[in-house]
Amino acid sequence: MAEEANKQPEQKPAAQPADDMPDWSAYRGVLVYIEHRDGVAKSVSWQLLGQGKKLADKLEVDLMALVIGDNVKHLAEEAIAYGANRVFLFDAKELKSYRTRPYSRASMKVIHEIKPEIVLFGATATGRDLAGAIATHLPTGLTADTTELDVEPHPSRLLLASRPAFSEKMMATILCKQYRPQMATARAGVFEALPRDPNRQGEIVQFEFAMNESEIAAKVLDFIQDQSKINIEEAEIIVAGGRGLGGPEPFKMLKELADELGGVVGASRAAVDAGWIKHEHQVGQTGYTVRPKLYFAIGISGAVQHLVGMQNSGIIVAINRDPDAPIFKAAHYGIVGDLFQIVPAITEEVRKRRGLSFLQEETAAAKSTTNEEGGIRV
Amino acid sequence: MLHIVVCIKQVPDSREIRIDPKTNTLIRTGVPAIVNFYDLHGLEEALVLREKYGGKITVVCMGPPPAEKALKQCISLGADQAILVTDRGFAGADTLATSYVLAETIKKVGEEFGPVDVVFTGKQTLDGDTGQVGPGIACRLDLEQLTYVEKVVGIDMEKRRITVHRHLEDGVEVVETALPVLLTALKELNKVRRAPMPGMLKAARYKPIVWTTQDFPNLDRSKIGLKGSPTIVAKSWVPEQKTVNTEMIEGEDAQTKAVSLVDKLWQTDLPTKFGWDRPAQA
Numbered sequence: 001m002a003e004e005a006n007k008q009p010e011q012k013p014a015a016q017p018a019d020d021m022p023d024w025s026a027y028r029g030v031l032v033y034i035e036h037r038d039g040v041a042k043s044v045s046w047q048l049l050g051q052g053k054k055l056a057d058k059l060e061v062d063l064m065a066l067v068i069g070d071n072v073k074h075l076a077e078e079a080i081a082y083g084a085n086r087v088f089l090f091d092a093k094e095l096k097s098y099r100t101r102p103y104s105r106a107s108m109k110v111i112h113e114i115k116p117e118i119v120l121f122g123a124t125a126t127g128r129d130l131a132g133a134i135a136t137h138l139p140t141g142l143t144a145d146t147t148e149l150d151v152e153p154h155p156s157r158l159l160l161a162s163r164p165a166f167s168e169k170m171m172a173t174i175l176c177k178q179y180r181p182q183m184a185t186a187r188a189g190v191f192e193a194l195p196r197d198p199n200r201q202g203e204i205v206q207f208e209f210a211m212n213e214s215e216i217a218a219k220v221l222d223f224i225q226d227q228s229k230i231n232i233e234e235a236e237i238i239v240a241g242g243r244g245l246g247g248p249e250p251f252k253m254l255k256e257l258a259d260e261l262g263g264v265v266g267a268s269r270a271a272v273d274a275g276w277i278k279h280e281h282q283v284g285q286t287g288y289t290v291r292p293k294l295y296f297a298i299g300i301s302g303a304v305q306h307l308v309g310m311q312n313s314g315i316i317v318a319i320n321r322d323p324d325a326p327i328f329k330a331a332h333y334g335i336v337g338d339l340f341q342i343v344p345a346i347t348e349e350v351r352k353r354r355g356l357s358f359l360q361e362e363t364a365a366a367k368s369t370t371n372e373e374g375g376i377r378v
Numbered sequence: 379m380l381h382i383v384v385c386i387k388q389v390p391d392s393r394e395i396r397i398d399p400k401t402n403t404l405i406r407t408g409v410p411a412i413v414n415f416y417d418l419h420g421l422e423e424a425l426v427l428r429e430k431y432g433g434k435i436t437v438v439c440m441g442p443p444p445a446e447k448a449l450k451q452c453i454s455l456g457a458d459q460a461i462l463v464t465d466r467g468f469a470g471a472d473t474l475a476t477s478y479v480l481a482e483t484i485k486k487v488g489e490e491f492g493p494v495d496v497v498f499t500g501k502q503t504l505d506g507d508t509g510q511v512g513p514g515i516a517c518r519l520d521l522e523q524l525t526y527v528e529k530v531v532g533i534d535m536e537k538r539r540i541t542v543h544r545h546l547e548d549g550v551e552v553v554e555t556a557l558p559v560l561l562t563a564l565k566e567l568n569k570v571r572r573a574p575m576p577g578m579l580k581a582a583r584y585k586p587i588v589w590t591t592q593d594f595p596n597l598d599r600s601k602i603g604l605k606g607s608p609t610i611v612a613k614s615w616v617p618e619q620k621t622v623n624t625e626m627i628e629g630e631d632a633q634t635k636a637v638s639l640v641d642k643l644w645q646t647d648l649p650t651k652f653g654w655d656r657p658a659q660a
């Protein structure tokens with residue numbers, strides 16, 4: 001043996017799992033919990049499938065999804081379209097609204113039977129409620145509110161779950177070596193969903209749910225959807241304003257631009273703290289993490305606590321009269337100037353252009369009619 | 379009559395923590411230790427429920443001996459008794475190990491001071507910030523669990539059922555369940571009162587009950603502290619700021635700049651993606 005080793009000195013010893021790691025070979029695959037309300041999925045579910053796919057590919061295992069609800073078969077199909085190979089489905093009337101006990105009972109059944117090595121949940125109210133219960137039942141480790149997820153390849157196969165700590169001033173990577181599955185909740189808006197592919201193939205495995213309504217103490221009496229409440233986490237275009245707006249009134253100007261583009265209004269904490277706009281609009285560490293395709297930061301200086309909430313946006317436009325404002329370092333396009341002049345000018349220009357393209361479309365349509373009919377129209 | 383247990387944690391005020399730019403490490407010195415503020419909302423709600431339905435409030439905290447101060451603050455606010463669970467063996471606990479010790483503590487509180495009907499924890503802490511300890515305790519004690527509570531509508535003492543409003547991302551859920559129950563408190567739940575003078579005087583003399591591992595003969599040592607914690611912090615770092623290629627848009631006046639910006643946006647896929655190439659809805 002020793003001689004053989006001497007012959008091939010350049011060959012590195014094959015990596016071995018650490019001695020202190022138990023044999024986890026029975027646990028394979030990545031499982032993502034698909035959160036929804038009344039059959040409408042939360043986008044964090046698809047974002048987690050997107051990231052889960054990367055982990056599964058690196059580990060050379062299946063990406064699996066867990067769907068629990070009433071009349072939710074379409075979500076199982078959607079999960080496949082968003083990257084899952086196998087979906088475990090509980091479809092029963094007792095599962096209409098989320099309740100900890102029946103949902104954790106169902107999840108436990110799948111986890112015990114399938115033995116995934118990684119289980120991911122959105123770090124939403126429901127995701128945290130459910131993950132906290134399941135991790136304790138199993139028991140296993142649960143890393144909260146992660147914003148980075150990676151894996152070490154075979155043989156260690158460890159989930160590298162990283163999360164902000166101490167008010168986002170630091171990041172910490174947390175491992176779970178001695179227990180399986182490895183569990184994490186992950187923040188909405190930080191990972192990217194795969195493009196939806198309705199032709200993707202996958203398997204749906206239906207599970208029976210064996211719990212009677214009479215065994216469930218919790219009753220959901222009502223759900224008051226907040227109509228005025230904007231769901232900034234799901235928005236694809238955000239026009240956000242800060243202290244530079246100087247008061248609540250100018251937010252109307254932002255709303256006009258947002259309406260024109262099909263987006264919603266966001267805000268910095270300074271604007272929220274001043275009482276100009278409600279907290280549900282707040283982007284940042286103590287607000288929401290967003291990942292729109294387009295983000296306008298208007299009269300926002302770009303404090304780190306704001307940046308952590310929006311820096312993953314597709315295109316960032318910053319408007320500020322201070323050329324040295326830190327927001328410009330995070331923005332793709334910067335405009336130095338007075339927001340009270342620039343924002344209405346942008347809105348105006350967008351309006352003009354949309355009107356113009358409308359005219360162009362009409363002209364094009366008129367032309368094609370002319371051609372088809374072969375006649376002449378003036 | 380209700381027996382309410384309120385879990386409180388003493389935390390460093392993380393808003394005050396700074397990073398040493400030279401060593402990239404946390405500067406903790408001089409950072410004040412405070413009662414996690416969500417927990418004070420839990421205590422406040424316990425006080426309100428006691429006023430309505432009668433009963434008593436036991437506050438529990440797992441932490442090092444200085445956490446006694448946090449418990450005294452709860453006494454000054456009106457809690458009936460306070461228990462500090464402290465032992466070197468508990469150090470290094472993650473949420474699984476923490477919820478185990480707190481669950482064992484609440485079990486013991488029930489045995490010694492009467493059955494527990496309601497347990498409050500905060501929504502989350504300022505330091506660990508996981509929100510996992512509440513669900514962990516409920517699970518271990520087989521309690522009903524209602525998280526993110528912004529309002530307690532009331533308790534039907536006859537039927538032993540409680541109704542609350544849960545605050546979720548997309549609205550408010552009205553839900554009812556059976557006692558005993560664990561609730562996690564949001565700051566919207568109430569306004570925390572100031573300690574009255576008699577409360578402060580009582581707190582000054584008060585000595586919390588102290589329990590160590592010795593007081594839990596059946597405690598499973600493999601489930602506490604660092605040993606009982608599946609999660610391990612492998613590394614920590616100061617995040618780098620993302621750098622992007624910034625293009626500053628120049629122009630004589632606001633209008634020129636606006637046109638130039640919209641030109642750039644129109645060169646992306648945004649117009650087709652969001653229907654900007656179609657007329658706006660009237």
Ligand SMILES: Cc1cc2nc3c(=O)[nH]c(=O)nc-3n(C[C@H](O)[C@H](O)[C@H](O)COP(=O)(O)OP(=O)(O)OC[C@H]3O[C@@H](n4cnc5c(N)ncnc54)[C@H](O)[C@@H]3O)c2cc1C
Pocket residue numbers: 167241242243244245267268269270271282283284285286287288298299300301302303304305306309319320321322325337338339340393
């Ligand atoms: C623990 C903690 C958590 C926090 N969480 C968050 C969070 O979630 N979200 C968040 O946003 N912040 C958060 N903050 C606050 C953050 O540190 C900043 O204080 C805040 O983001 C500043 O908001 P602002 O940029 O709107 O205001 P300012 O920093 O005051 O910036 C205003 C900007 O407007 C510009 N301006 C003024 N007038 C005009 C004009 N007429 N035209 C163009 N520009 C103009 C100014 O040049 C300036 O750059 C947190 C802080 C702490 C300590």
Ligand SMILES: Cc1cc2nc3c(=O)[nH]c(=O)nc-3n(C[C@H](O)[C@H](O)[C@H](O)COP(=O)(O)OP(=O)(O)OC[C@H]3O[C@@H](n4cnc5c(N)ncnc54)[C@H](O)[C@@H]3O)c2cc1C
Pocket residue numbers: 141142143144163164165166172174385386387414416417438439440441471472473474476480498499500501502503505506507508509510511512609
């Ligand atoms: C930066 C950092 C990151 C961490 N990340 C993780 C992680 O991802 N996963 C993990 O398992 N652990 C993690 N921990 C460890 C975790 O903070 C500890 O287990 C801690 O003792 C309890 O968790 P928490 O502070 O997150 O409490 P939370 O679950 O956020 O607290 C909810 C409520 O539980 C009650 N409570 C919590 N702790 C106590 C206590 N000691 N005494 C009385 N009541 C209490 C309070 O009412 C509190 O409001 C982390 C710790 C730090 C410092």
